[in-house]
Amino acid sequence: MSGAVREAPVFRVEGLTRSYRVGDADVRALAGVDLEIGSGELVVVAGPSGSGKSTLLHLLGALDAPDAGRVFVEGRDLATLGERQRTLLRRRRLGFVFQAFHLVPVLDALENVEYPLVIDGVPRAERRARAAAALDSVGLGERMSHRPDRLSGGERQRVAIARALVHRPRAVLADEPTGNLDSGNALRVFELLAALGREHGATVVVSTHDPELVARAPRVVTLRDGRVARDERRPEAVS
Ligand SMILES: Nc1ncnc2c1ncn2[C@@H]1O[C@H](COP(=O)(O)OP(=O)(O)O)[C@@H](O)[C@H]1O
Ligand SMILES: [Mg+2]
Structure with a gap:
C-alpha cells in the first residue's frame, strides 16, 4: 500500500437535486449534478439564464442545501456539518463575489475589504495592512478611502474581489461577477479573478453566460435545464 493520501478535491457533488416550490408547481433548478473540482482549478460554469448556475454555486458555497445528493467541500460532507460549522466554512475557507457587488455603502473601500477580518478577530494593524495589500493587488491602491458610490462598476467589483480574497480562501465562488459590467470591465474582472486565483493557489468557480469569458476558460461546465450538458x-x- 502506498503511503500517499490523495488530496480530496476542493468540491465534489453527487446527484445534486434542488427544486423550488412556485405556487403549486415544483421548479427543478438542478436535476442530478455530479461534479469534481480540484485544487487551484479555474472553472467557468456556463449555461443560459435559468439553467441552474446560481443554484449550483449556492450549494457549493453552503449558502443553500440540496433536496437530494451530497456536497463535499475539501472532503467534508456539508450535510454532516452544523450551522455554526457551515458558517465558519463560508467565512474562513470560501470567498464570494456576486453580480450586485454587495458592498457596504457607508464603508470606504478599505473598510469593506477589512470587514471579513474584523469578523474573524484579526488585530487592527494586521487587517489594515492585509486589506490595503488586497486593494493594491486589484489595482485600487489609490482608491482605498473612496466609498462605493464614488467608484465605477468595474472598480466596485474589484473591491468585492479584494474582499473575497483577503482572508486567503481555499476557493472563490463568483456568480455572474461581470453581469453588471461592460465588456472591457468584464474581461478585466475575469482576468483578475483568474490571476489572483493562480497567485493564491485558490480554486475559482465563475458562472457566466458571456461567450468571451467562456472562450478564455481552461475548463467549462455547461448546464442545461439543471444538468451538466458538457x-x-x-x-x-489562456485566461
Ligand atoms: N428562489 C427561487 N424560487 C423559485 N424558483 C427559483 C428560485 N431560484 C431559482 N429558481 C428557478 O430555478 C431555475 C434555475 O435558476 P438559477 O439557478 O437562478 O439559474 P441561473 O443562475 O442559471 O440563471 C430557474 O427556473 C429559476 O427560475
Ligand atoms: Mg444566476
Whole structure:
C-alpha cells in the first residue's frame, strides 16, 4: 500500500437535486449534478439564464442545501456539518463575489475589504495592512478611502474581489461577477479573478453566460435545464 493520501478535491457533488416550490408547481433548478473540482482549478460554469448556475454555486458555497445528493467541500460532507460549522466554512475557507457587488455603502473601500477580518478577530494593524495589500493587488491602491458610490462598476467589483480574497480562501465562488459590467470591465474582472486565483493557489468557480469569458476558460461546465450538458477541459485556453 502506498503511503500517499490523495488530496480530496476542493468540491465534489453527487446527484445534486434542488427544486423550488412556485405556487403549486415544483421548479427543478438542478436535476442530478455530479461534479469534481480540484485544487487551484479555474472553472467557468456556463449555461443560459435559468439553467441552474446560481443554484449550483449556492450549494457549493453552503449558502443553500440540496433536496437530494451530497456536497463535499475539501472532503467534508456539508450535510454532516452544523450551522455554526457551515458558517465558519463560508467565512474562513470560501470567498464570494456576486453580480450586485454587495458592498457596504457607508464603508470606504478599505473598510469593506477589512470587514471579513474584523469578523474573524484579526488585530487592527494586521487587517489594515492585509486589506490595503488586497486593494493594491486589484489595482485600487489609490482608491482605498473612496466609498462605493464614488467608484465605477468595474472598480466596485474589484473591491468585492479584494474582499473575497483577503482572508486567503481555499476557493472563490463568483456568480455572474461581470453581469453588471461592460465588456472591457468584464474581461478585466475575469482576468483578475483568474490571476489572483493562480497567485493564491485558490480554486475559482465563475458562472457566466458571456461567450468571451467562456472562450478564455481552461475548463467549462455547461448546464442545461439543471444538468451538466458538457464538461470540457481546454488546457490551451489562456485566461
Ligand atoms: N428562489 C427561487 N424560487 C423559485 N424558483 C427559483 C428560485 N431560484 C431559482 N429558481 C428557478 O430555478 C431555475 C434555475 O435558476 P438559477 O439557478 O437562478 O439559474 P441561473 O443562475 O442559471 O440563471 C430557474 O427556473 C429559476 O427560475
Ligand atoms: Mg444566476
